[in-house]
Amino acid sequence: MPATPDMQKTIALVVRPNTSGIDVPVRQLVDYLQHAGYRVVLEAGTAEHLAVDGIEAMSAADLGAAAYAVVVMGGDGTMLGIARQLAPYNVPLIGINLGRLGFMTDIPVERMIPALADILGGKARADKRTLLEGCVKRGGETIHCGLAVNDVVVARGAGAGMVELKVTVDGNFMYNQRSDGLIIATPTGSTAYALSAGGPLLHPSLQGVVLVPIAPHALSNRPIVVPDSSSITVEIVAGRDISVNFDMQTFASLMHGDQIVISRSPYNMTFLHPEGWTYYDTLREKLHWNEYPAGDSRPK
Incomplete structure (x- = not known):
C-alpha cells in the first residue's frame, strides 16, 4: 500500500521488556526522531513496561495501518514476535540489537542514531524475507493455524521416545522418518535451529524451504531444500507428547x-x-567466519 504523507511521519517503537538500562537509549532515540520531525508511537506492550511520557500507544494492528517504519530494540526473539503480527501490513522493520546474536536486529545500539539517520534519509538496503504458514488438520478439519518467520518445528516432548513422521511434498511421498522431530525452515530460519541441527544456510533471496531432521534414526536421512512454492504435509504416525511450534508459538x-x-x-x-x-x-560477524586461531597471520 502506498504511504500517505501522515504515514511517512510516523515511526513506531517496539522495545524488549525487562532490559536493564534501556531507558537512556530509548529516550535518545525518541528525542532524535521527534527533533527530526517524526511522530513517534509505542507498541502497546512496550508502553506497558516502558515509561515514556507523552508518547501514544498503539496495538500492532493500528501500527501496521499507521506506521511508515517500525524500529525494534531487542534481540531476534523480539523481532520475531512483532514481525509475525505486522506481516499482513507490509511495514518495514529496523532492528537495533540489544540481544546476544542479532541476525535480524543487526544495528549496534551505539550506532543507532547515525544508522537511522541514513536509513530514514533514503540510504537504506531493503531486505525482503518470506514467511511460512501452517495448519494442523485433524479428521479433515483445521484445528489450529500459525505463522512463522523462522521455522515450523514438529518435535517430541522431553523424556519421550522417537516420533515417526510421514512427509509428503506436493502430494508426493518423500519418506517416513523416525527422529526427535523435523524442522521446516525459511531462509531466515536457516541460521537458527535448523543450522544447529546440521542444516544448510540459505541466502534470503533463494526461493526455498529447508527440511532438517532432528537426530534421525537413519543417518542417511539428510536435510533437503525444496521450492517455497511447495505444500509440505507432515503426518504424525507414532510417538507421544508431540507438539508443533511456529517460531515461539507452540500447539x-x-x-x-x-x-x-x-x-x-x-x-x-x-x-x-x-x-x-x-x-x-x-x-x-555473527558466525565468526573471519576469526582464525591465535598466531595465524592471515588477514582478519
Missing part, C-alpha cells in the same frame, strides 16, 4: 493421524539496513 497435544500442512505465506516482511549492508557481512 501441543498432537494426536496420531494429525497432519501439519505447511506452505509459503502470502505475506512478506522487509528489513531495512544501512546502505552497504550485505548478508555476508552478517554471516562473518
